[in-house]
Amino acid sequence: MKITGMIICLLATIQSLFAQVNINMFLAGRPPANLSEWANRREVLNFIMNGSQSDQLVVKIKTEIKTLDGTVIGSVNLNTAKSFTPLPGVSTILGSLDVMPLENMIFLGKYQAALAKTGKLPADNYMLCLQLVRLPDYVPASNLVCKNFYLAAYQLPILMMPANEQKLYSKIAQSAITFRWTPVVPNPTTTVAYRLQVFEVLENQQDVQALRSNQPLLDKNIVGATQFIWQPQLSMMPYENEIFDSTKTKIKDKKFIWIIQTLDNLGMPLNQSDGNGESRSEPRIFFVTDRESSIGK
């Protein structure tokens, strides 16, 4: 009797194996930190199902995100997940929207909290595991595929020098102005370019208005460095005449706004999914004044 049962089980297993769907996955090693951004980039995640020659199965994708020690930190809710019917002998390619439907994903504890606050998981190495399961009993209907990925959001540069609202002495600034900023963190795997732009804030203009509406006096891509010495080749003389008296001079400043845009090796904004979407750091203001003694006051 036992032998009969074992034979039946074996046959059922063999039948099940034959009814399986072959799956494969391509996942970028360093996908965008915002999980919702995966759906916007086809190159991030591709999932291929090769339907069985014999049976037409109705399946769901069992998606799990794990830490490298195997702890499941997020998984799809199979009850509400979308079902698929791979056509026999036909390859079906699915993207992130179907494979990792965030509206159906349940994350654990601190991961859920991080996701709700930031849209990102804490920076770390993770594993994405996918497997098809049959309806209605969720029995595996495919092999299990897992891929590792590293998740870390880019922190854009912070503009450091000239400091915000710093006054530079015109006699020096007319020859050289040094710009410094912090590097993008973490260090990207490909070369990044820091696009440095300097705009003059004209009369009757607000600071950000000048940034958004004027032609930049400097527009330069800097690669592999976080400092640039600008030789402005500008007359820093105020537009309105100034009586140069050492005791009774009303200081007239020229005002500038500068900003860094971080670009990837293709010249595209490095971090498109955060903030303004242009990978532009927070701009800073500086003045060029014709009075040295006003600096720092």
Add this chain to the structure above:
Amino acid sequence: MNKIKIILTGFILLNTAAYAQTKKPDFSVSGTMGVTYEGYGLNRNPSGWMGYTPRRPWNQVRFNFMPNFQFDKNFSLPFNISMAALPTNFAGPYSGFIPGGPKQDFKQWITNPVNNIAVNPKYKWAELQLGTQYLKYSELSTGDIGIFGAGFDLRPKSYRIKFFTGVSQAGISYFSGPPTIAGAYKRRNWMFQLGKEKEGKYEISLNIAKGKDFVNSSAPPPITIKPQEAVIISLLSNVYFKKGWYVKMEGAQSVFTRDLTSPATLLIKSFDPFIKAHTSTVRDYAATAAIGKKGKNFDLGISSKYFGAGFQTAGYPYLQPDRFDYLLNTKWNTWKNKMNIVASLGQRVNNISNTTLKANQFIGNLNWFTQFNDQWSLNINYNNFGFQSASGLNPYGIKNVSNDFGFSPTYIWSNTKMSNMLSFSYNYSKYDERDVLTGLTTGNNTHTALFTYVPSYFTKDFSPDFSVMYFYNDVLLAKTTLFTMSSGLGMPVAKKKVQLRGQLQYNFVKSNTFKNDNNLIASISANWKINKQFSWNTFLSTNYFKYGNSILPNGANYLESACRTGFQYKFDTKKK
């Protein structure tokens, strides 16, 4: 739109009723109006060499018209109109609208930040805001961008009731170019403030700001930018005590959807009725606090800011979240006001939410000015910032340290005919960057020395100045020397109706062992006060730069010229 009409109609009726009761209106008009032309020229040699690109529009005309119609002491009608004939947008959502590029439609033109058309009729404590407004309700809510729309600012007694709605950017379709237009979704903003304020005593307000992009407002849509939606609610409280003490606080929560095309979800809590949750919706907090004392001769304060990683506001599109920083600053005047010390010390921590790698920054600044006597003064300054972070998968972390030290003595002497000012300034700047792959630190040292001499004649009208500057920057494989001589001269002419000022500047630039580059800059300004109201200001500048052999082709050069001339008319019917 109907709301705007109701607001407008109500306000006009209110003003008409009030105005009808006035017997003899005391009408006056004051303000300024003007037109300015800007011209730019660039000649590059040899022909076809494109190593230097134009940096101003070839031609531009700007208009400004800012009259204030004062009907009586209670009712005023100020206009603020400034426009440019050509769009010159190179950054932000309008980027790509440049001379020779695609034309703007009317909505894009009127919301383009290069143009500003606004009128703010005001009756007693009620102000109607129409057109483009730059409204800053608070540091965490909104904002630093212009919004074209309508709203009001009511200040009955100590109460503050404000509302504004409008469009901060029109829908702009993607265009591959050239010139490339990145495109933008139409964004509508709403903002509301309810508060109470007594100037110099306290200020408390509740601020709500919302921005929403319209998904179908650009076709084809932008490639890299997603339609967003954000709501911010903030509570601001500033209190000013006796003897200059103050406490300022603001706390805010934002609910921000990065991508309105992402699926809706029930797993994330919506913020009804303001915003519906999508899978890209995040919710986070921000807070600012400052406490300190302001005095005549002594200021001391500590301020801190916290921005959660998911905190975003539509009113400040360039805000960088995910940071906590604090700053201790002081200002001290002593020695009978002859010594002035300004110092600040602080730290900034990025990645407080642990979604990126932690980064620490140290910031320290000091400026110390001393007037020893009538002749001698000395200014000393020191600036430092350090940045340290792990660098992901690389073997070494990021470490950048910047140190700047400078001193500047000034000597003034005079006789019966003139006074003389001689100033020397030296600055040493050191910037070290660690390579994340090799761990090696690259030093970047800069020395700057400047001599300035300014004679001032008591009996003569002209005022010259002379300066010489030496600048040397040394970094691995690159050494740059700059030597600058410049001189200026200012004088009145034509019975002192025209103020002339000219400046000549020569720069000698040498990089490594290359032959030196030469640069000559000449500029002149003439300000003609035609009468008390009318003035004509002109500024001309030319810049000639000739490379040695540091670039190809050897001897390449360019001549750049800029001209700016404009008429300004100041008017005030009361003064006539």
